[in-house]
Amino acid sequence: MSIDMAQFHQVFFEESFEGLDVMENGLLNMDPGEADPEEINSIFRAAHSIKGGSGTFGFHNISEFTHVMETLLDEMRDGRRPVTADAVNVLLASVDVLREMLTAAQEGVDPDEARIAEQRAELERVLSGSDEVEPTTPATEKAPEVPAAEVQPVGWRIVFRPHQHLLRTGNDPLRIIREIADLGELEVVCDISDLPPMSEFEPEDSYLSWELRLDAPVDKAQIDEIFEWVEDDCDFAVVPILPEGAETVQAAPAEGASTPVPEQKKPELKVAAPPVERRQNPDRRQNPDRRQGGDRRATGAAKKGAGGSSSIRVDTGKIDSLINMVGELVITQSMLGMLGEDFSMDKLGRLREGLAQLERHTRELQESVMQIRMLPISFTFSRFPRLVHDLSQKLGKKIELRMSGESTEVDKTVIEKIGDPLVHLVRNSVDHGIEPPEERVAAGKPETGVVHLSAEHRGGNIVIEIRDDGRGLARDKILQKGIERGLVRPEDNLSDKQIFELIFQPGFSTAEQVSDVSGRGVGMDVVRRNINELGGAIEIDSEQGKGSTITIRLPLTLAILDGQSICIGNETYIVPLVSIIESIQVRPHMVRHVAGKGETFRLRDEYLPIVRMHEIFGIPDARATRIEDGIVVVVEAGGRKCGLFVDDLLGQQQVVIKSLEANYGRVEGLSGATILGDGSVALILDIPGVMRLANELSGMPETVAMTA
């Protein structure tokens, strides 16, 4: 390996410690006797990742130790071994030992061998303790480090015996052998003794095994690495060939592996294939299969990293612009520095100019740094087309996924934490919401169901909506279930909303059939908890037979929006650019009065109400009171349009949304505030709120406000 693996060690350690925490928590939650298989699974997965990682990075003592734990966990997972308090305790203690080993490896000191051996003996005691246990087979145990440490072997003898199902896992023995051949000269002997008679031959099974002799003084780790992806699906043993012909065959597996290393060939049982000669491949090309495997690992790592909030993926464009800005800042600074060397009053103009430049660069820099934390929500949304596609295939439904507002920028934290809850909700919609095609046709709906996923900034919040046109929530069934479970009393008079609230109770599921897609009742409570953790809220709206809408509202702590600054009197407000359709100057003759009160004007085919901002906001010194003196900004929100009458338009700019609620509270008509370039505060208009205000204050008839 030409890559310096040491650079990844830190990541490995971080991941492993996280894995240990997962294992520990899982073990602590495990009740002896009745363990949740999912719990064991997650512990197993954590152990497996640690094993894989430590093997890759050459911490063989750790991978060996973890392997024993994994074997034990595997048996528990398969139900071959009961979960006893004793076993759990031993596993917990093993987690502690493992943590010590990892810490030792991280600090580069020698671990406490005695303690490891002791704990390992404990584990093996538990492993061998029960009779119902099948012998633990995977012979992946590495030979004790003797050879590597003392005599450098000149080659390796490898016995590779795939399990029958190896091919079905997508692994190809030939690829593995080729990869070993890349390491050096390889002699391959194939053992076809296990081949069944033709009548019993199963084409998808693997019956061959191989004995390989690799004549190259490579590291054992390199060979182990090749087998890493199949180690659970085969038996393999690696024995060093020592120099001077002194072939001390070392019994590889420590604990009764099923693959004893054959000391000599048994020609009568084997058909020796002609030794496959392979020239050493100078440019060891990477096998695409392996690379894929590597990618899989990388994704796993990225996912794990998300929990630790330690890193962020940033668009290189953003970084480039940051670097540019820092460059400009440095230039400005040196210019100011030179100016300061011998300053005289006649250079005042240049000083001012320099300071203004400095201010601008600093501000831009600040904005760009803020931008880094903001990511488009498409990061989260992008996984859904595939998910919905796969699920609909599986469930035999026709579903179209529509998405909108993917470019809505949200804080990185939100991106990370919202993914799982959204997956859950979309799954629910697909599985429970949308009906099978026949049922839809029978109900007079189009055969293809629609799941609509949208995100937008609304009223100072990010609103994510999952809307489907399926069967909706079964209100009565939920109520009945709630009564059964004693959550509500039959005599309670509950509103639909209150009833829908019930599905957020832990363990609540009304699915008639528990599928592997959803319906286990694990979930909605977790979804709500996750969203609450983000400071958000979730709401369900549903109509039987018509569909449901789930609305997630998340606060904007650090969102950025494109805004149009407007001025009214001496005050400056920001109108979100997305809401603006156009800005026009309205002439008095275009204005009509409805019922003597509400002002409207005609814009092409529509009559739009005019909202005089200085009136609804009580701004005393507005310059424009006559319609022809100001500007009408036509805005749209929630399918309604209106014209905001303001004094003037200023500029367009990106603004960082600051919460008004953090220190004060909500104000109708405002979605937040922002800080302008000069450090002063400008308020951001909430268009739906402004429309409501206008309706209330001017008594504008609703029919006019609702333009056709």
Add this chain to the structure above:
Amino acid sequence: MSDEVHLSLLGQDHEDDAQGSQYLSFMLAGEQYAVSILRVQEIRGWEPATRVPNTPAYLKGVINLRGNIVPVYDLRLRFGMPVREYTKETVVIVVRVGEGEEQRSMGLVVDAVSDVLVVQDEQISQTPEFGAAVPTEHICGLASAGDDMVMLLDLESLAGGTAGGEENAA
């Protein structure tokens, strides 16, 4: 009203620091008020705030406090005292109220800051009842500084009463 309330100026009576609490006192229409010094975040000169529409008059507006939007209340208006032009002595005391997640900052416009006082807890006397004419719900006690009486402000109740439209928000 004050039966031997012991009160001393900071720096003259260090040994009392351990038992007493420190208060920042300020002037408001000729009267002396004080807030617990632990609540005080900073003191700033008055600078124009951005008016927030459709809010009570005593909310002068919001200011940018190092990137946070902080509301500024005029205490004279809050307590129904006569309005006075802001001078160069007019200051904004920024205080923190609430705990943890609920913690909020707010600015209070006062006529002038006077002093830091040490007040013994047991020597704070109850606010006497004045009847409905004088609002006393935001005064949590009385103490005396020399010849003057100091009213200790209850910031929590003040914040509760001024916290905008939060409760009636959708």
